[in-house]
Amino acid sequence: MNRLVLACVAVAALVGAIVLGWFEVRQGRDFRRLLAAGDAALAQDQTSAAIEAFSGAIALRRDSMLGWLKRGDTYHRTGDFGSALRDLEQANRLDPDAPRPMELLGDVNDALGHHARAIEYYSRFLTIDDRAPRILYKLALAHYRGGNASTASDIVKKALALDRQFAEAYYLLGICERDTRRPDEAAASFRRALVVNPTFAPAREELAALESGRGRRREGLEQLEALAALQPSAERLVDVADAYARSGRVDSAAATLARGAERYPSSAVVYESLARFWLDAAEAQRDQVATRNASMAIDGVAERDPQSSELPLLRGRIQLLTGDAAGAERSLQVATATLPVNPAAFRYLADAAARLGHRDVARLAQARYAALAP
DSSP: OHHHHHHHHHHHHHHHHHHHHHHHHHHHHHHHHHHHHHHHHHHTTOHHHHHHHHHHHHHHOTTOHHHHHHHHHHHHHHTOHHHHHHHHHHHHHHOTTOHHHHHHHHHHHHHTTOHHHHHHHHHHHHHHOTTOHHHHHHHHHHHHHTTOHHHHHHHHHHHHHHOTTOHHHHHHHHHHHHHTTOHHHHHHHHHHHHHHOTTOHHHHHHHHHHHHHTTOHHHHHHHHHHHHHHSOOHHHHHHHHHHHHHTTOHHHHHHHHHHHHHHOTTOHHHHHHHHHHHHHHHHHHOOHHHHHHHHHHHHHHHHHOTTOTTHHHHHHHHHHHTTOHHHHHHHHHHHHTSSSOOTHHHHHHHHHHHHHTOHHHHHHHHHHHHHHOO
16 A cells, blocks of 8 residues: 555656646746747837737746846836836846846936946946946946046046947047047047048037137038038038138028028028028128018018027017017017027117117116126
8 A cells, every 4th residue: 555655656746747847848938939029029129019028028937137137128228217227126136247237227327317326337347347348438428427527538548449440439538528628639539530430420510519619610610511411401501501601601601591491491490590691691781682681581480480489589680670679679578588598689679678768678688688698
């Protein structure tokens, strides 16, 4: 009898082991299938489906770092930083030495503005691999965003020592050098970024602003012209026209804006710039042709964007030019109450009110202009 009982127990144990083994094999297969499904959904930019698949994988194996990592990464891509932080911290707890969760935790904390925490995670990554230029760049960026441009500059140089073709790193170095008042070094860094990647628009924008800001208008204009060629848009042409006007090339500015109006006929931005251009010319020269052109451009703005925050100021200026001080005052009162407020609106309001003898209004507007104008 005892032998029969022992035999039954042994058989039951064997069957249990077989069933358990089969269950684990099937669970592992389902886990891998769900991870693969999540990866495939991500490849198609179907983040909701990816999160669902990774959640299924986590339900099967809560002790696996991979499911938490992949779902946290997906939440990060969607901008759900709170959920990303929760999943990535769990992945980090399950495998404290895995570098990928450290990197993503640095990314999420940096996006949330927790720059000190981001620095901590990137630094931990670098204790595992100190020759990772991408992580050095991210560490430098976190230091810069945390307000330490000098430290960021030193770190990003280490990234560039490892990768001389890292355009973003040259750009960040240029930003640090600009902020620490080294314009020559900053310009050189931006130019090196453009040697690596001639289409890197942020570097051209910074170089254009830097060169124009230190009086090298031709060099700044060259960068704006290159941007307009690389990224054709109404806004880019307006930037070029404004640069022409600042450098005294009035005919080139007018021609550029006319080309912009022809190429982008529905753009209010071009017509706003045209209106400002002709208003400046009319105010400087009391030219009737310029006044008529300004009036037509303002009508173009009103037709294309009736809610434009610039429109009341433009109307006030043309009314001043045509002698309608009362209409100008009304328009400019609206301009000074419409956000974002252009400080010039207060100056023109002071002029209109002074013509009408509204001394208190004029005095207050002039004071506000003095306080707000650069």
